[in-house]
Amino acid sequence: MSVDIINRDAVAEASHASRATAPKESDVFGRIGNLETRLARTPSEIDAAQAVRYRVFVEEMQAQLPAEAMRRKRDFDAYDAFCDHLLVLDRSIEGDSEDQIVGTYRLLRQDVAMANGGFYSASEFAIDELLARHPDKRFMELGRSCVLPDYRTKRIVELLWQGNWAYALKHGMSAMFGCASFPGVHPESHALALSFLHHNVAAKDEWAVSALPHLARDMDLMPAEAVNPKRALMALPPLIKGYLRLGAMVGSTAVVDKAFNTTDVLIVLPISSISDRYLNYYGADAGRFAS
Structure with a gap:
């Protein structure tokens, strides 16, 4: 995940312009x-979210x-604008x-991405190939997911996914994707x-996607018969485990991000693949926790 530093005033100006006319309750x-x-x-709320990301x-x-x-103690890049x-x-x-922000996600719709140079994940994965196979679908990217340690609970996960689902419905999205991470730079x-x-969950056929060739790292590190599913699920980061519960698939190769x-x-998640269990839980209209 390379980070391109740009002038924070430019980020603030662009962000303010896009939100200045938004009704206050329409985004809850x-x-x-x-x-x-x-x-x-x-x-200032975006700045505070960047501070949470830094932490x-x-x-x-x-x-x-x-x-x-590092000097500003903010994780920020050009995409934040x-x-x-x-x-x-x-x-x-x-x-x-x-002062009240305890978790955040960064959301990027396909039309906005294409107007601003593409998706963030395209610096690591062959996103353009995936998009080319689905010209009739609208994609959104999920990124920079993080929650402060004291708030890593089921409630927070439910609210984040309530937000993602409601946002996807609001904008007519067909599929979501984004990077999810294991700690450390040693895939082995x-x-x-x-x-x-x-x-078990590799994206195939029309949804297949791989890392860029010069970055790709093999994920097939053990034969299938040697993999204990129960132990493997316990070893997955909570975010990835949550994606799989929703019905997500995973690209065929990984990328080491030293920075x-x-x-x-x-992670690749077509809206049509979201588990009925979760559609029923959050509501087909994302109304489960709305108020």
Whole structure:
């Protein structure tokens, strides 16, 4: 996940322009108790989300961002200016909304991506080939997912997915995709989990997608008969496990991202593949937690 540093004022100006006329309640996607999920409304909220990302990616996961990002203690790049930023806020925390952000996702629709140079994941995976096979479908990219340690609970996951699902419905999306990460830069240390993904949930045929050839790392590290599914599922990061429950598939090869200290796989989730269990839970109109 390479990070291109740009002037923060430009990010703020572009973000403000895209949100200045938005009705305040139209971007609230769900509430559970004191927790709320909605889109960021102001440059200062985006800045606060970048601070949360810094805390998770740098302070916890040991990512090495460019010097300016490290100095400002913000994870930010050029994409922040035109993406939408999904937030989870804890309204029980005293202070302004910026102080209440405990989780975030970065959302990028295909039309917006194409108008701004493409998808972020295309720097690692052959996204253009996937899009070319589906000219009649509209894709959205999920990225920069993170939640503060004290909030990594079922409720937060439910709200984040409530937000993603409501956003996808609102904009008529056909499929979601995005990078999901294993900690560390040695795929071999995740041989069991990666092999399980390769043998059991690999995206195939029209949904097949691989890493760019010069970055591709093999995920077929153990023969299928040597993979214990129960142990493999326990070894999966919670985010990837959550994607699989929804019905997601995974690209055929991985990428080592030294800057973020991760091994990345590509998640592909056609809307039509989302498990009926979850469609019923969140509601076909994403109304489960809406209020």
